Amino acid sequence: MTSVTNSQREHDPDLAHLRLLHLADSALPIGALAHSFGLESLAACGLLTPAGVSEFLRGYTEEAGVMETVFCREAFRLAGPNALASERWVEINQRLTALKLARESRGGSAALGQHFLSAVLGLGEFPLVRDALAAARQAQSVVHHSPSFGLVAGALGLDEERAVLAYLHQSLASLVSACQRLLPIGQSEATRILWNLKPALIDAAARSRVTTIDDVCCFMPLLDWGAMEHPALTTRLFIS
Numbered sequence: 349m350t351s352v353t354n355s356q357r358e359h360d361p362d363l364a365h366l367r368l369l370h371l372a373d374s375a376l377p378i379g380a381l382a383h384s385f386g387l388e389s390l391a392a393c394g395l396l397t398p399a400g401v402s403e404f405l406r407g408y409t410e411e412a413g414v415m416e417t418v419f420c421r422e423a424f425r426l427a428g429p430n431a432l433a434s435e436r437w438v439e440i441n442q443r444l445t446a447l448k449l450a451r452e453s454r455g456g457s458a459a460l461g462q463h464f465l466s467a468v469l470g471l472g473e474f475p476l477v478r479d480a481l482a483a484a485r486q487a488q489s490v491v492h493h494s495p496s497f498g499l500v501a502g503a504l505g506l507d508e509e510r511a512v513l514a515y516l517h518q519s520l521a522s523l524v525s526a527c528q529r530l531l532p533i534g535q536s537e538a539t540r541i542l543w544n545l546k547p548a549l550i551d552a553a554a555r556s557r558v559t560t561i562d563d564v565c566c567f568m569p570l571l572d573w574g575a576m577e578h579p580a581l582t583t584r585l586f587i588s
Contacts, residue, residue: 372514378463384586386574391530415566416494417556423495427502434483450575456588458490
């Protein structure tokens with residue numbers, strides 16, 4: 349039997365695929381299930397209904413999904429063979445902060461980004477990830493989820509397109525899960541919604557390929573309003 353060393357295994361495409369599945373797993377302990385990013389407010393006032401969930405999430409993917417993926421790609425490309433470009437890393441996160449109008453959305457994304465990088469550091473020794481957290485602390489900047497996911501994927505040598513799609517899929521799956529807890533949507537219907545929106549994820553990834561952080565935009569005023577209104581709800585299931 350031929351033995352395989354750890355260094356040889358690092359270049360195994362099957363290992364890379366499994367690691368990507370792990371990073372995009374909803375079971376990763378980063379707190380994603382605690383956030384609805386404004387959906388709870390919309391459900392509470394009747395603006396989000398079971399019949400409208402699919403189209404709402406399609407619009408989310410076309411707007412916010414593309415924006416987040418652009419920043420995911422930008423951070424992915426920072427993770428080259430050289431040392432982390434700390435100033436650019438901080439700038440990427442600060443630019444994304446500026447595009448998130450609602451304080452609750454900014455806070456939720458920042459919490460997930462911080463928890464994601466911390467969870468990855470708990471899995472092994474990743475100097476680039478450690479440097480990214482240190483650079484953000486020094487600049488007193490938050491780290492958002494989408495660039496954090498991209499940076500880690502790049503640091504692990506994963507494929508950019510697969511990483512982008514994995515990020516989009518786990519983000520959408522998290523929102524579908526939130527809708528299940530807020531609305532009378534069963535598991536079969538939730539599965540159907542997520543299945544049917546997969547082509548929209550592919551389209552969003554393709555659009556992000558030809559968009560930069562200098563020209564990306566996101567127009568979802570209803571969701572921004574929902575996030576801003578969330579602290580005023582009488583009862584709340586989610587943090588955001």
